[in-house]
Amino acid sequence: MANSRIAAIDVGNDSLKGIFGKMEVDINIPNVIAKDVEDRPIIGIEELDNQDPTEGIHIRLHSPTLKDNNSIYRVGHLATKSSNSMELDPGSSKSEEDQTLVMLFAALAIDAAREENKQIFKRSNNVIEATYTLGTGLPLREVKEGKDVGYRSRLLSSVHQVEFLVTPKYQGLKVNIKFEEVKVYPEGFAAFINLVMDNNLNIINKDLIDKRILIQDIGGLSTDVAVIKNRKVDDDKAQGFNLGVSESLEAIREEIRSKHGVELDSRRDVVEIITKKNDRNHIMVKGSRTSVHDIVDRILLELAKKQYRHLRNIWQKNSQTEICYFIGGGSIILKDYLKALNNNLDGYNIDFFEDEKESIWMMANAYYKLIADFSKKNQKEKQSEEQKMVKTK
Ligand SMILES: Nc1ncnc2c1ncn2[C@@H]1O[C@H](COP(=O)(O)OP(=O)(O)OP(=O)(O)O)[C@@H](O)[C@H]1O
Ligand SMILES: [Mg+2]
Known part of the structure; x- marks a missing residue:
């Protein structure tokens, strides 16, 4: 198959992160969808043309892999404004939810429809034929249960169509998504790969590769801890629990509202207030600079204690661990x-990533390294086969 484009996609419970092509494009979409029951009001064409497509993803999906086929969805930012928006339930399985696929297909279609990709994908009558080589992942728990196999084959076995409805710039386009190859990696393993290898899968961190390490990934709704030994993820030792930072961010937002009468739009606004470089933990109340330090400290310390208890627990069971890395948005x-x-307590050897982007994009970066390497080797193989054919002719 000609012209397959690389896509590395991490469908996080909080947001999807995608890296495409030669890494020239990356996208981040909140993992929120809303099924459309009524028509989305048509906005003036001009207004639509000036907006970023990712801000207004409104699509109809046709794919036999969906439990609910041919439905219309608002995805990401647009869905957050909707009253019936759905976020993933912490107990659910990523591999079995339509929501995971809706996010995945939406992200691929947004990439495929880019003006620049007219060179790669065939377009006729507003229909784009897009072929991808996809690297993605599932939580260790689901891989352990063998759910990656079915997930992969459902993606591979059919064509998935994304029809853009009232979406800026892309309204009226249809994207037929096919996969040349799909690789589903376990999340914890991927993080390890990203830490020790570069884009060509050369080892960049010799010190780390043979150590026993823990990777605690604190996300929006869940936390996963991978145990790595002998360069492998120890499946039996890995643990996940339904505890992320979203709930605490929501609690902070609620308390700011009740105590100061200030209504913040979203959890993202809370993140901005507690992480900004200047004037951290301050908000404006009726024009006066006001500290929310007490609220933030109390709620986050409570969550940190819970996370620390998990670390202690796992370290006790893996006493020869040398270091634990904290990754994910929650770690920031x-x-x-x-x-x-x-x-003040155990004094474990723990480490964080200074660069916020590195922490949050850890999985997507890892999938990119793995799938780009796979694709390169695959192409070489094909080339040498072709050369053999030529010689034998
Ligand atoms: N730049 C940032 N700085 C600080 N916190 C952030 C930043 N971006 C996102 N967050 C917060 O970190 C939390 C987790 O984000 P992350 O992207 O790691 O979760 P996820 O991978 O989507 O979710 P999960 O791991 O549960 O599947 C979110 O609640 C988000 O609000
Ligand atoms: Mg995550």
Whole structure:
């Protein structure tokens, strides 16, 4: 198959992260969808043309892999404004939810429809034929249960069509998505790969590769801890629990509302207030600079304590661990609290990533490394086969 484009996609409970092509494109979409029951009001064409397509994803999906085929969805930012929006339930399985596929197909279609990709994908009568080589992942728990196999084959076995409805710039386009190859990696393993290898899968961290390490990934709705030994993820030791930072962010938002009468639009606004470089933990109340430090400290410290208890628990069961890395968006928010607790308590060897982007994009980066390497080797194989054919002719 010609012209297959690389896509590395991490469908996080909080947001999807995608890296495409030669890494020239990356996209981040909140993992929120809303099934459309009524028509989305048509906005003026001009207004639509000026907007970013990702801000207004409105699509109809046709795919036999969906439990609910041919439905209309608002996805991401547009869905957050909807009254019937759905976020993933912490107890659910990523591989079995339509929501995972809706997010995945939407992200691929947004990439496929880009003006620049007219060179790669065939377009006729507003229909785009897009072929991808996809690297993605599932939580260790689901891979352990063997759910990756079915997930992969459902993606591979059919064509999935995304029809853009009232979406800026792309309204009226249809994208037929086919996969040349799909690789489903376990999330914890992927994080390890990203830490020790570069884009060509050369080892960049010799010190780390043979160590026993823990990777605690604190996400929006869940936390996963991978145990790595002998360069492998120890399946039996890995643990996941339904505890992320979303709930605490929501609690902070609620308390700011009840105490100061200030209504913040979203959890993202809370993140901004507690992580900004200047004037951290302050908001404006009726024009006066006001501290929310007490609220933030109390709620985040409580969550950090719970996270620390999990770390302690797992470290006890893996006493020869040398270091634990904290990754995911939640680690950025809890970093100072976890460090303070650790200094006062057990003094484990723990580490964080200074670069926020590195922490949040860990999985997507790992999938990219793995799938790009796979694709390169695959192409070489094909080339040498073709050469053999030519020689034998
Ligand atoms: N730049 C940032 N700085 C600080 N916190 C952030 C940042 N971006 C996102 N977050 C917060 O971190 C939390 C987790 O984000 P992350 O992207 O790691 O979750 P996820 O991978 O989508 O979810 P999960 O791991 O549960 O599947 C979110 O609640 C988000 O609000
Ligand atoms: Mg995550």
